[in-house]
Amino acid sequence: MKLRKGWKLLSSAALAAVLAVTGCSQTVAPTQPGTETTKGQAPQDDGGQADMTAMLRLNLKTEPPSLDPPKGFDTTSNEVLNATMEGLARLDKNHKPQPAMAEKWTVSEDGKTYTFTLRDSKWSNGDPVTAQDFEFAFKRILDPNNAFPSAFLAYYIAGAEEYNTGKGNADAVLVKALDDKTLEVKLDAPAGFFTHILTQPTFFPVNKKVVESNPKWAENASSLVTNGPFKMEDWVHDQSIKIVKNDGYWDKDSVKLAGINWVMVNDENTQYQMYKTGQLDKVSSVPNDMKKQLIDSGEAKVESDASIYYYRMNTKMPPFNNVNIRKAFALAIDRQSLIDNVVQGKQTPALAHVPYGFPEPAGGDFREKGGAYLKDNDIEQAKVLLKKGMEEEGWTTLPPVTMTYNTSDGHKSIAQVLQEMYKKNLGVDVKLENKEWKVFLSDQRARNLQFSRSTIPADYGDPINYLELYVTDHPGNRINYSNKEYDTLVEKIRNTGDETARFKLMHDAEKIFMDDMPLVPIYFATKIFMDQPNVKGIVRHPVGTTDYKWAEVRKK
Numbered sequence: 001m002k003l004r005k006g007w008k009l010l011s012s013a014a015l016a017a018v019l020a021v022t023g024c025s026q027t028v029a030p031t032q033p034g035t036e037t038t039k040g041q042a043p044q045d046d047g048g049q050a051d052m053t054a055m056l057r058l059n060l061k062t063e064p065p066s067l068d069p070p071k072g073f074d075t076t077s078n079e080v081l082n083a084t085m086e087g088l089a090r091l092d093k094n095h096k097p098q099p100a101m102a103e104k105w106t107v108s109e110d111g112k113t114y115t116f117t118l119r120d121s122k123w124s125n126g127d128p129v130t131a132q133d134f135e136f137a138f139k140r141i142l143d144p145n146n147a148f149p150s151a152f153l154a155y156y157i158a159g160a161e162e163y164n165t166g167k168g169n170a171d172a173v174l175v176k177a178l179d180d181k182t183l184e185v186k187l188d189a190p191a192g193f194f195t196h197i198l199t200q201p202t203f204f205p206v207n208k209k210v211v212e213s214n215p216k217w218a219e220n221a222s223s224l225v226t227n228g229p230f231k232m233e234d235w236v237h238d239q240s241i242k243i244v245k246n247d248g249y250w251d252k253d254s255v256k257l258a259g260i261n262w263v264m265v266n267d268e269n270t271q272y273q274m275y276k277t278g279q280l281d282k283v284s285s286v287p288n289d290m291k292k293q294l295i296d297s298g299e300a301k302v303e304s305d306a307s308i309y310y311y312r313m314n315t316k317m318p319p320f321n322n323v324n325i326r327k328a329f330a331l332a333i334d335r336q337s338l339i340d341n342v343v344q345g346k347q348t349p350a351l352a353h354v355p356y357g358f359p360e361p362a363g364g365d366f367r368e369k370g371g372a373y374l375k376d377n378d379i380e381q382a383k384v385l386l387k388k389g390m391e392e393e394g395w396t397t398l399p400p401v402t403m404t405y406n407t408s409d410g411h412k413s414i415a416q417v418l419q420e421m422y423k424k425n426l427g428v429d430v431k432l433e434n435k436e437w438k439v440f441l442s443d444q445r446a447r448n449l450q451f452s453r454s455t456i457p458a459d460y461g462d463p464i465n466y467l468e469l470y471v472t473d474h475p476g477n478r479i480n481y482s483n484k485e486y487d488t489l490v491e492k493i494r495n496t497g498d499e500t501a502r503f504k505l506m507h508d509a510e511k512i513f514m515d516d517m518p519l520v521p522i523y524f525a526t527k528i529f530m531d532q533p534n535v536k537g538i539v540r541h542p543v544g545t546t547d548y549k550w551a552e553v554r555k556k
Contacts, residue, residue: 048534050256054553055242056535057281059271060262062407062437063238068218069204070141073150074441075457075545078201082545083260084226084243085204088116088134088183089195091544097195101129101205101227101250102183111190112158116183122248123207124224124231131177136208138175138185139163149445149475150202156194158186199544200459204228229255229549239264256537256552268409281532281553284546288413291344291528302346303527306357306458306542308466310350311403311418311520316480317450318399324389325398326517330374332382332425333418335522342417343410345528349376350521353510354466357458357542361499366463367524370507373514374521379425386426402431405453406440414522415453444478454478455525458543463506464493470513481518 066072090100103119162168174186244259294300313320335349351372
């Protein structure tokens with residue numbers, strides 16, 4: 001199979017064995033060293049009675065960039081989309097893809113043709129959800145005129161990459177509505193994890209009639225047409241979103257909430273006070289200065305998370321065009337001190353790119369087998385490399401460096417400590433810059449940022465998630481990293497069927513990447529959250545978007 005330059009975080013053959021349509025369970029990230037986990041399971045039923053009139057009160061923190069599924073390719077947008085829309089499959093409470101808009105599906109003997117039978121369901125405006133809506137939506141994802149950032153996720157579909165890159169047309173994309181209730185999708189090659197991919201918001205359907213009649217259909221509550229457990233009732237931009245139970249949803253009896261109210265408060269202390277005074281039912285982060293206390297007391301919970309927190313270095317912007325200077329910036333920080341004194345969430349120092357959570361074919365964990373590619377807090381070596389890099393470039397003064405992060409107290413605290421470490425350990429003055437999330441994301445995707453914060457969550461349970469991201473011209477690359485040897489190796493990985501050999505190649509690829517050091521890995525993340533005692537049923541997937549379909553507020 002040819003190299004797919006546009007793929008972000010895609011699983012491969014290892015996941016096929018655990019996500020096949022036979023119902024085997026998804027690989028779940030094992031606990032990282034020093035963390036606790038409930039593996040995202042819904043809380044056990046304590047026998048209380050659900051308040052069917054209750055509105056779950058949440059904090060979205062910021063305005064979602066877009067509620068058009070393939071355009072809103074970010075965690076904020078996905079949280080709302082996953083509650084208001086639904087694709088052919090949905091992750092269940094055990095993190096396995098199960099029939100959703102599709103009542104069932106069959107897979108051809110060669111593993112390349114999927115035939116989905118849709119159940120009877122309706123859009124929030126009363127229209128039936130049809131196979132034609134799905135065909136339209138899938139081809140719309142790939143329309144090069146739309147330039148959707150998540151289009152590469154559909155490249156498994158035959159003809160998809162060619163259409164999206166201007167080398168083909170929509171008719172050549174092998175997605176076809178055979179009738180109102182039957183959708184046929186043909187793939188370039190077998191992918192046993194394809195139904196897991198379809199749980200991603202990118203693949204949610206859109207109402208063909210609505211989209212074609214109103215290009216701005218996803219911009220306001222009055223025009224937003226959805227098909228999920230909840231439907232939009234009110235959207236005050238930059239302030240709040242209100243959704244209510246969708247009585248037209250096929251599985252409405254499983255929905256125990258009257259709806260969800262999101263506020264947009266991007267201040268940790270204010271959010272915490274709102275939770276403590278009963279104005280919020282759940283928070284997904286806590287103030288840094290209280291984190292250790294809240295975790296130690298058990299009030300805040302910690303779950304393992306297959307993701308990495310890091311800073312990207314734009315390899316076309318001085319001084320990060322020099323590999324030795326990039327390595328100096330990666331070595332000159334004390335990750336363990338940062339975790340112990342600032343982040344305080346039982347994270348693990350990231351001394352490589354791929355996090356914990358990916359089993360090796362012969363047993364063990366990918367990260368444990370791969371080991372570390374750098375030493376934490378290696379200040380003396382960092383100084384040597386900084387000097388060497390400056391000499392190679394003929395610089396007596398380092399070009400200005402600006403660290404950019406999206407507005408958040410947590411990100412700000414980390415950036416300030418990194419700024420101090422670079423000053424103390426390298427003698428480098430680093431400027432800090434924060435941007436509102438939507439602006440930050442746009443600038444980073446446009447590769448306009450020199451040194452910028454990121455988190456890579458695992459969308460699929462395989463190390464290739466992290467390796468494919470930095471292929472030349474990949475839309476998730478964002479830092480102009482390019483290495484032909486690396487590109488060739490990633491292509492070889494995608495064409496290798498033997499799992500032992502494939503994992504060996506992935507370790508080789510990670511080594512090349514870390515030798516080039518286009519990022520500063522900081523820590524392998526955890527999820528830290530607090531739920532009010534009477535809130536049950538929120539499902540936090542190790543890989544996937546938090547799901548409120550089964551959430552409920554118990555009567556006190």
